[in-house]
Amino acid sequence: MPLTSYVVELNQWNKTQTTCGANGMQAKLVSNSPSLYKPLCGFILLVAGSLTSPFTMADASCDTNLASRVGPRDYFDQKHHSTGRIDIVEKNHLTPEMLRLEKGNTSTISADLHYTLNVIPNHPAALDLASRLDKAMRSFPERYQQEVMQRSVSCYFKRAFLYTPSQPYLHYIFAIHLHRNQAYEQAAEAYARSQQFGFQNAEFSYKYGLTLFELKRYTEAREMVNLAM
Template structure:
């Protein structure tokens, strides 16, 4: 009996270990997809967007085939790194003060986790995740994500700008100036970060 009990306990431990190892935010396998939003098949993307990511869905007004959350869920299970859908998801969740949207299969943050898990080399997906974390008040988690985004996509002006802005808000002015200059060299149009650094006495157009 003792041997049987020990075997049963070992089986339970093994099963619990497998459950613990399974991602909390679900497996990425999907009936349709998953597909990389950066290099989509035009027909596959059209099939998803014409039904589940219409203009009204993208604006966060209402769902098309069901609830808004359900349409975003479908879009993001088919294209986990669909950055426009991620932005809409964040906007709606913040507006509704919701951790999980009605009709969504996962909590909001899970969709961002799934995006970077699916395409760990996608700087835009990391930047979208960082943006969401900043907006929900988790800068300590957001900054490394944004640093990773710049590492992956160093010539992206928006990502450089946002990292510079994050450092400026932390009063870490040397890296803030570094990424601000990079953003403006790449053509970023908004002067907000430059104005912030100028007001702090850290910006000069005469110095490199």
């Protein structure tokens, strides 16, 4: 994906800007926190595909055009909730039965999920569901034989990060997905990014500790688990 003038709005920061680039690609960052330029710049270029990244697992045909008839809507932006549109999508296309991997609402789980992520690309529960459904389809093919993922899980995450790359909770959900698929090194990196962007609670510390344990980084793992207690 050519990235020549991609402007990243870092939440409510809007004071200074810088530009980063690699392999002929550029990203423009708007922030009042220069310490975040380097890690965020590197991550954006990873998402865009200019460097080796977890997103190289996604299909080359991953559609990164986020425009749709009713979207995109930002799950983390309160004004997008105030219109009621996100609630309508969740009520019809992200039901409790879907989250339990039981059944879809208007169609199959995968079809309703696809609609949700088309409208709300960074919906954390929907992204986590995509990860869990993908694994369930591989683990129990007969049970989920009617399900067809219209995009790869990596593609859904790629679209989410292109929309809100500095959203810490998004990095947290991505880390959980990576750990779920035994990509522990990449999961640790995603947890570290989430923490760097300001997210940490007891559950985060516990899950991060589990990943560090898998990597045999026992001292760090113990420190994380202690934070969770």
